[in-house]
Ligand SMILES: *[C@@H]1O[C@H](CO)[C@@H](O)[C@H](O)[C@H]1NC(C)=O
Ligand SMILES: *[C@@H]1O[C@H](CO)[C@@H](O)[C@H](O)[C@H]1NC(C)=O
Ligand SMILES: *[C@@H]1O[C@H](CO)[C@@H](O)[C@H](O)[C@H]1NC(C)=O
Ligand SMILES: *[C@@H]1O[C@H](CO)[C@@H](O)[C@H](O)[C@H]1NC(C)=O
């Protein structure tokens with residue numbers, strides 16, 4: 001196995017020098033900073049003593065080390081950065097960078113809360129407030145200029161997790177910076193929101209009201225489907241949504257660990273007349289699976305059950321290809337994978353048969369791509385990647401004098417040039 005990986009790595013480096021273009025580094029940070037730190041401290045991001053009895057002197061204020069970026073989404077010059085509240089001291093879980101306002105030589109711009117600090121703020125007593133956002137992992141922008149994300153409603157503080165409120169699906173119109181709608185995810189769908197770490201939106205620009213969101217739950221092993229038109233949600237479960245215990249070993253940046261994350265990422269292939277193929281995988285797995293939007297959109301079927309055969313395995317991607325997020329590019333028909341066990345970005349052209357041999361690596365970086373946590377595309381098709389060193393943050397200690405967080409971008413065509421995914 002090891003030999004294969006090394007060999008693949010060398011091949012890719014060789015190819016990159018000759019043919020395909022490296023991803024471009026957009027920003028990098030040692031630690032995150034917030035522009036309005038002082039304002040935040042003044043405006044009450046503190047918790048009363050009795051909430052945290054085991055830490056009587058605890059008082060929450062900005063703690064840069066605890067701010068670990070998990071998601072990046074680009075839209076027309078704005079970069080949305082999400083920071084789930086997994087430790088205290090996160091002033092805003094949803095943040096933005098106005099790229100045109102960043103100085104040319106600035107590689108570590110500060111973040112602003114989005115839409116503002118108030119909406120991102122927790123109440124002193126952790127009172128539920130569905131007008132506010134508690135914790136967000138990743139977001140997506142759809143063809144209709146809307147930002148979609150799930151607020152898990154949960155503070156995942158070690159030893160003291162708090163479900164502040166029900167998880168909610170949020171939809172924000174980015175052309176006006178106005179909330180379109182929130183949808184409170186009912187208990188009949190799921191008890192806790194903590195497994196909803198990503199989502200994908202299925203919509204055509206001609207019919208924005210006919211949007212669907214498909215939300216994987218990596219904890220429950222479920223896919224939740226939200227219909228914007230019906231304003232309803234339903235749920236599918238399947239054995240392929242669970243992690244594969246045989247792929248649970250990770251070795252990243254010197255840390256050995258075992259995880260059990262189930263279904264993590266969903267991406268949609270090319271539409272035929274009406275339906276699109278759906279590709280998905282658990283994070284702890286090296287297999288890719290498929291179904292159809294015809295299945296997911298069928299609420300009757302979801303409730304009736306007996307749909308096991310609608311979810312199928314495509315096959316093995318290859319050794320050590322465990323992946324967080326993946327994305328299908330409609331122009332090249334290529335799927336891009338963020339690969340955590342190889343510090344890499346992988347690819348497969350959906351016009352090729354699904355085999356291990358037809359998968360390739362297009363970028364490999366043992367410094368800048370440690371734990372690629374997010375990978376998605378903007379309306380122009382440009383791919384954006386965020387790597388955040390998560391295993392070091394969890395199991396060891398980040399070196400705050402090194403660059404720990406990196407944002408990358410590249411166009412699909414340049415990224416695949418000369419690889420097995422380039423059929424042109
Ligand atoms: C928390 O900080 C606020 C503002 O600085 C202060 O008024 C309050 O006494 C602090 N509470 C605790 C428990 O330290
Ligand atoms: C799916 O959910 C149903 C109802 O909750 C349960 O009976 C069934 O065992 C679940 N199937 C799988 C594969 O988890
Ligand atoms: C469209 O795709 C669906 C599933 O993805 C498939 O069942 C159907 O046969 C396809 N229709 C056509 C016209 O190819
Ligand atoms: C939805 O699923 C049900 C139950 O399997 C089936 O009878 C129905 O034809 C499906 N609806 C659509 C639109 O495919």
Ligand SMILES: *[C@@H]1O[C@H](CO)[C@@H](O)[C@H](O)[C@H]1NC(C)=O
Nearest residue numbers: 350351352353354355358423
């Ligand atoms: C895909 O696999 C099928 C059956 O194994 C084979 O006939 C076909 O030639 C393959 N197609 C490509 C593009 O390799």
Ligand SMILES: *[C@@H]1O[C@H](CO)[C@@H](O)[C@H](O)[C@H]1NC(C)=O
Nearest residue numbers: 076077378379380381382411
């Ligand atoms: C993205 O596409 C829009 C038009 O669709 C264009 O105005 C803009 O310049 C493009 N941006 C980039 C970075 O290519």
